[in-house]
Amino acid sequence: MTRTLVVVGHGMVGHRLVEALREKDVTGQWRIVVFAEETRPAYDRVALSSYVDSWDAGSLSLAPHDDDAVELHLDDKVVHLDREAKVVRTQRGRVQPYDALVLATGSVPFVPPVPGRDLPGCHVYRTIDDLDGIRATVESARSVGRHAGMVLGGGLLGLEAANALRGMGISPHVVELGPRLMPLQVDEGGGGLLKRLVEKLDLTVHTGTSATSIEQDRGRLLAKLSNGVELDLDVVVFSAGIRPRDELARSFGLTVGERGGIVVDKACRTSDEHIYAIGECANLDGMVYGLVAPGYSMAEVVADRLLGGSAEFPGADMSTKLKLLGVDVASFGDAHAKQEGALEVVVNDAVAGTYAKVVVSDDAKTLLGGILVGDASKYMSLRPLVGRPVPGDPVALIGPEGGVELTLPHDAQVCSCHAVTKQHIVDVVNSGEAVDVPGIKACTKAGTGCGSCVPMLKKLLSECGIEQSRALCEHFDHSRADLFEIIRSTGITTFSELISRHGRGFGCDICKPAVASILASLDQGHVLEGEQATLQDTNDRFLANMQRNGTYSVVPRIPGGEITPEKLIVIGEVARDFGLYTKITGGQRIDLFGATVDQLPQIWKRLVDAGFESGHAYGKALRTVKSCVGTTWCRYGVQDSVSLAIELELRYRGLRSPHKLKSAVSGCARECAEARGKDFGIIATENGWNLYVGGNGGFTPRHADLIASDVDTETLIKLIDRFLMFYIRTADRLQRTSTWIESLEGGLDHLRDVIVNDSLGICADLEAAMAKHVDNYADEWRGVLEDPEKLSRFTSFVNAPGTPDPTISFREERGQKVPVLLGVPSVSQAEVSR
Amino acid sequence: MTPVCELSDLRPDQGVAALLPDGSQVAVFLTSAGTVHALGNIDPFSGAAVLSRGIVGDRGGVPVVVSPVYKQAFELSTGKCLDDPSTGVPVHPVVVTDGVIQVGSP
Ligand code: SRM
Numbered sequence: 001m002t003r004t005l006v007v008v009g010h011g012m013v014g015h016r017l018v019e020a021l022r023e024k025d026v027t028g029q030w031r032i033v034v035f036a037e038e039t040r041p042a043y044d045r046v047a048l049s050s051y052v053d054s055w056d057a058g059s060l061s062l063a064p065h066d067d068d069a070v071e072l073h074l075d076d077k078v079v080h081l082d083r084e085a086k087v088v089r090t091q092r093g094r095v096q097p098y099d100a101l102v103l104a105t106g107s108v109p110f111v112p113p114v115p116g117r118d119l120p121g122c123h124v125y126r127t128i129d130d131l132d133g134i135r136a137t138v139e140s141a142r143s144v145g146r147h148a149g150m151v152l153g154g155g156l157l158g159l160e161a162a163n164a165l166r167g168m169g170i171s172p173h174v175v176e177l178g179p180r181l182m183p184l185q186v187d188e189g190g191g192g193l194l195k196r197l198v199e200k201l202d203l204t205v206h207t208g209t210s211a212t213s214i215e216q217d218r219g220r221l222l223a224k225l226s227n228g229v230e231l232d233l234d235v236v237v238f239s240a241g242i243r244p245r246d247e248l249a250r251s252f253g254l255t256v257g258e259r260g261g262i263v264v265d266k267a268c269r270t271s272d273e274h275i276y277a278i279g280e281c282a283n284l285d286g287m288v289y290g291l292v293a294p295g296y297s298m299a300e301v302v303a304d305r306l307l308g309g310s311a312e313f314p315g316a317d318m319s320t321k322l323k324l325l326g327v328d329v330a331s332f333g334d335a336h337a338k339q340e341g342a343l344e345v346v347v348n349d350a351v352a353g354t355y356a357k358v359v360v361s362d363d364a365k366t367l368l369g370g371i372l373v374g375d376a377s378k379y380m381s382l383r384p385l386v387g388r389p390v391p392g393d394p395v396a397l398i399g400p401e402g403g404v405e406l407t408l409p410h411d412a413q414v415c416s417c418h419a420v421t422k423q424h425i426v427d428v429v430n431s432g433e434a435v436d437v438p439g440i441k442a443c444t445k446a447g448t449g450c451g452s453c454v455p456m457l458k459k460l461l462s463e464c465g466i467e468q469s470r471a472l473c474e475h476f477d478h479s480r481a482d483l484f485e486i487i488r489s490t491g492i493t494t495f496s497e498l499i500s501r502h503g504r505g506f507g508c509d510i511c512k513p514a515v516a517s518i519l520a521s522l523d524q525g526h527v528l529e530g531e532q533a534t535l536q537d538t539n540d541r542f543l544a545n546m547q548r549n550g551t552y553s554v555v556p557r558i559p560g561g562e563i564t565p566e567k568l569i570v571i572g573e574v575a576r577d578f579g580l581y582t583k584i585t586g587g588q589r590i591d592l593f594g595a596t597v598d599q600l601p602q603i604w605k606r607l608v609d610a611g612f613e614s615g616h617a618y619g620k621a622l623r624t625v626k627s628c629v630g631t632t633w634c635r636y637g638v639q640d641s642v643s644l645a646i647e648l649e650l651r652y653r654g655l656r657s658p659h660k661l662k663s664a665v666s667g668c669a670r671e672c673a674e675a676r677g678k679d680f681g682i683i684a685t686e687n688g689w690n691l692y693v694g695g696n697g698g699f700t701p702r703h704a705d706l707i708a709s710d711v712d713t714e715t716l717i718k719l720i721d722r723f724l725m726f727y728i729r730t731a732d733r734l735q736r737t738s739t740w741i742e743s744l745e746g747g748l749d750h751l752r753d754v755i756v757n758d759s760l761g762i763c764a765d766l767e768a769a770m771a772k773h774v775d776n777y778a779d780e781w782r783g784v785l786e787d788p789e790k791l792s793r794f795t796s797f798v799n800a801p802g803t804p805d806p807t808i809s810f811r812e813e814r815g816q817k818v819p820v821l822l823g824v825p826s827v828s829q830a831e832v833s834r
Numbered sequence: 835m836t837p838v839c840e841l842s843d844l845r846p847d848q849g850v851a852a853l854l855p856d857g858s859q860v861a862v863f864l865t866s867a868g869t870v871h872a873l874g875n876i877d878p879f880s881g882a883a884v885l886s887r888g889i890v891g892d893r894g895g896v897p898v899v900v901s902p903v904y905k906q907a908f909e910l911s912t913g914k915c916l917d918d919p920s921t922g923v924p925v926h927p928v929v930v931t932d933g934v935i936q937v938g939s940p
Pocket residue numbers: 545546547553555583584585586587588589590591617623624660662677695696697698699700736
C-alpha cells in the first residue's frame with residue numbers, strides 16, 4: 001500500500017528530502033505531497049547573493065523533481081494541523097491527509113524592534129523576492145550620485161548582504177552590535193584584520209553600536225546609531241540573525257525549544273511520532289543549525305527512517321569558509337578555545353594581511369580548531385584534522401612556510417556539504433569508478449556544493465597515484481599549455497624543430513594536431529603551409545569535414561546566420577551543380593555534403609567568388625556566433641543582437657583554439673539564441689550586455705556562468721578577447737571552455753580575477769595577441785585557391801587526378817543523394833578511450 | 835610492379851593515394867626518416883578508402899599511420915593494426931628506381 005508523506009516547506013532541505021526519499025524508495029512505498037509558501041520551487045539559497053549578478057532566478061534552480069510520485073503545490077502555505085486526524089489544511093483551503101509529516105519550514109530573519117523598521121526601503125535578506133524588493137528600492141532611490149545603504153548585522157550574512165549591495169552600486173555601512181565583524185566565527189585579532197581588509201572595499205564598518213531609530217527624511221531614510229552617528233540612506237537591510245519557523249508546531253502542541261526551534265530527537269522525530277522536523281526549523285540537542293549541510297544530513301536521516309531504517313543524525317560540523325568581498329575567512333572546530341586548558345597559537349602577519357590561529361589541547365597534541373583570515377588555503381587540510389593528533393609543531397601548521405605536509409586520516413570528512421569522507425573518495429578512485437575531479441563529483445557528490453573541497457579532491461587523486469600526467473603524449477613530457485609557452489617564447493615555427501629540441505621520436509596524431517593548433521593560434525601562416533600540412537588532423541588536412549565514406553562536407557561562413565537571398569541562391573546553385581546533399585545545421589548555416597577531394601577546390605572557387613569564406617566547421621576554431629533577430633524586428637528586443645553577433649563572428653573567425661568555440665547573442669532575456677549553451681554567450685540587457693562563459697551542449701551539457709553584467713560593447717569585446725586568449729594559452733588539448741574553467745584552481749572566481757580585474761597583469765598582452773589575430777586574419781580557402789602548390793594536393797589519386805574514388809557510391813533519399821553505407825563501422829576501444 | 839609517381843611528388847609524412855590497374859588503391863608514404871611504404875588504402879574499420887590521408891608518426895618508436903576516421907594506428911612496415919592486432923591492411927612491395935616509385939601486389 002502506498003502511504004502519503006506530506007512535506008511542509010520546499011526550501012533546500014525539503015527539496016533534499018524529496019530527492020533522497022525518491023532515490024532510496026525503490027519499491028514506491030511513499031507518495032509525496034509538498035506544500036511551499038514561496039511562489040517558486042526550491043532554489044539554492046546558499047548562492048542567493050549571486051542572484052545580484054544576473055537577476056536570473058533560473059540560475060539558482062535546483063534539480064526539479066521530475067517524478068509522478070511527487071506533487072508540489074507552490075504558493076500554498078500550510079496553516080492548520082490536525083494531529084488526531086493526521087490532516088493538514090492550507091491557505092488555499094486544500095485538505096491533505098498524511099501518514100507521515102515533515103516540517104521543513106526553515107527560518108525567518110530576525111528584525112530587531114527598531115522604530116521605523118517597517119518603513120518602505122527596509123528589507124530582510126532571505127528570499128529571491130527579498131532581493132527583488134531591494135532592487136526595486138534601489139532603482140527608485142531619489143538621491144543623486146552613489147546611493148547609500150545600511151546593513152544591520154555584521155555577521156556572515158550581513159557581510160554577504162553588504163557585498164550584494166555593492167553589486168547594486170551602493171556604498172554600504174555595516175552596523176554590528178558586537179565588538180567585531182563575524183563575532184561568532186572569528187576572534188578579536190581575526191576580526192580586526194577582517195575590518196581593515198573590507199574597509200579597503202568601500203565599506204564603512206561601525207562596531208559596538210546599533211541603530212536606535214530609522215526615520216523618513218526628504219524621500220530618503222535617516223538612521224540614528226547609538227553612538228551618535230547619523231546616516232542618510234536609500235536602503236536598509238536587516239541581517240541580525242535568524243529565528244526558526246516553529247509557529248505551526250507551537251500552535252498545534254508540538255514541543256519547541258526554549259529559544260525556539262521544533263524539538264527533535266536523533267531520528268529527527270518531534271514529540272509526535274508521525275511528525276519529523278528537519279533543517280533550520282529543527283532544534284536537536286538544544287542546537288538550531290543555520291547551515292545547509294546539517295539540514296541535508298537530517299533529510300537523509302528522515303528518508304532512511306521513512307523506509308524503516310535506523311539512521312541517526314551524525315552531528316554537524318559548523319566550520320565555515322567563505323570568500324567575502326575577496327577576503328578569505330575560515331573558522332573551524334573550537335575556534336574560540338572554549339575547551340578546558342585549550343592553547344592558542346597565533347600567526348598575525350600585518351604586512352601580508354593574513355591572520356591564522358590554531359587551537360590545540362593543553363598538551364599541544366590534539367588539534368581542536370582554528371581561524372584563518374586573509375588566506376584560507378590551509379582550511380581544507382586543517383579542518384578534517386580537528387580532534388586528531390597535531391602532526392608536528394602547531395606553529396608549523398600555520399607558519400608562513402606551512403612546513404608540515406598534512407595527510408588526512410581515512411574517516412576524515414572531506415566534503416562537508418555532502419558529508420563525504422576521504423575513504424569514500426579513495427574507494428571510488430581506487431575502484432576506477434572515478435579518475436578525475438568530474439568523476440568524483442558524479443560518483444559521490446563531493447565538490448558539488450560550495451566547491452571549497454575541490455582542491456582537496458585533486459590532492460586525493462594524486463595521493464591515490466593518479467597524478468594526471470601532464471605529458472601531452474609519448475613524444476612530449478610537457479602539457480599543451482607548457483608547449484604553448486615554449487613556442488611563444490622561443491619563436492620556434494616548425495614541429496620538427498620543436499620535437500628535436502623539446503621532445504622525442506617522430507610525433508603522433510595527438511601532438512601533431514596540438515602543435516598545429518598552437519602554431520595557428522600564434523598566426524604562423526596558412527595551416528597547410530609546408531610542414532604544417534602534415535600535422536593537421538583529418539578535417540583540417542583538406543579544410544572540410546570528412547564523412548563516413550571518405551567524402552567531405554562544405555560549410556561556408558554565414559556570420560550571425562544572416563544571409564542575403566542572392567547568397568542563398570549561390571549556395572543552392574553550387575549544391576545543385578555538384579550534386580551535394582544539403583542540410584540546415586544547428587549552427588544557423590548550411591552544410592553541403594558528399595564532395596570528393598577533387599571537387600572541393602572547384603566548389604570553393606564558386607563560393608569564394610560569390611563572397612563566401614571558410615566557416616571552419618572542420619577546425620578546432622571559432623564555429624558560429626548564433627543570433628536572434630533582436631531589436632531590428634523583435635518587439636521584445638533591447639539591443640541589436642544580430643549586429644553584435646556578426647561583429648563577433650567576423651572578429652574571431654579563423655581563431656584556432658584547444659577545442660572548438662561557439663557563441664551566441666540573444667537580444668533579450670528570453671534567450672532565443674541559446675547563448676548560455678555556448679563557450680561565450682551574450683544576453684542583452686536594458687543597459688548593455690551580460691557576458692556568460694563556459695557553456696556547452698555536447699556530451700556533458702553545461703550552462704554558461706555570468707562573468708560580467710551590463711557592460712558596453714567595447715568593454716564586452718575586451719573581456720571576450722582576454723577570455724579567449726587566456727583559454728587558448730592555458731587549456732589542455734581538446735578541453736572545452738567549460739571543463740577548462742572547472743579545472744582552473746579557483747574556478748570562475750579566479751577567471752574573473754584574471755580577465756576582469758587583471759590580477760595577473762596579463763590583460764594588455766592578451767588583448768595585443770588578439771589584435772594580432774584580427775589583423776592577420778585571411779580566408780583559408782582563398783589561400784588554397786591562390787596557391788598552385790596547395791591546390792595540387794587536392795587530388796584523389798596521385799597517378800590519376802580527377803578520377804573519382806571507385807569505392808564511393810550514392811543512393812537517393814527524399815530527393816537527395818546520400819552515401820551507400822560501407823558496412824557499419826565498428827568503433828574499437830582504442831578510439832573510444834581517447 | 836606499377837609505377838605510380840615520382841619520389842619528388844611525395845612530401846615527408848604526407849601520404850598520397852594511387853589507383854592500381856586492378857581497380858584497387860594503395861596509400862604511399864614517405865616518412866621523415868626517408869623510408870617509403872605502400873599499404874592498402876581502405877581503412878578496415880570504416881570501409882572508406884582514406885588511409886593515405888592519415889597522420890604519419892610513431893608509436894613507441896614504431897612508424898605508423900593513423901586512420902583519419904576512427905584513429906586506429908597501422909604499422910607502416912607490416913600493415914598490422916596496433917589497436918586491434920586481429921586486423922590489418924595489406925602491405926605492397928615498393929621499389930624506387932631512378933626516382934620513380936613502383937608498387938607491386940601485396
Ligand atoms: C552539421 C552539424 C549537425 C547538423 O546537421 O546540424 C554538426 C555536425 C558534426 N558535429 Fe556537432 N554539429 C553541429 C552542431 C552541433 C551543436 C549545436 C550548436 O553548435 O549549436 C553541438 C552542441 C553544442 C556544443 O558544441 O557545445 C554539437 C556538438 C558536437 C560535439 C560534442 C562537443 C562536446 O563538447 O561534447 C562533437 C564532437 C567533438 O567536437 O569532438 C561534434 C562533432 C561534429 C562533427 C564535426 C563530427 C566529425 O568530427 O565529423 C559532425 C560533422 C558533420 C559534417 O561532416 O559536416 N558536435 N554539434 C552542426 C553544425 C553546426 C555548424 O553550423 O557548424
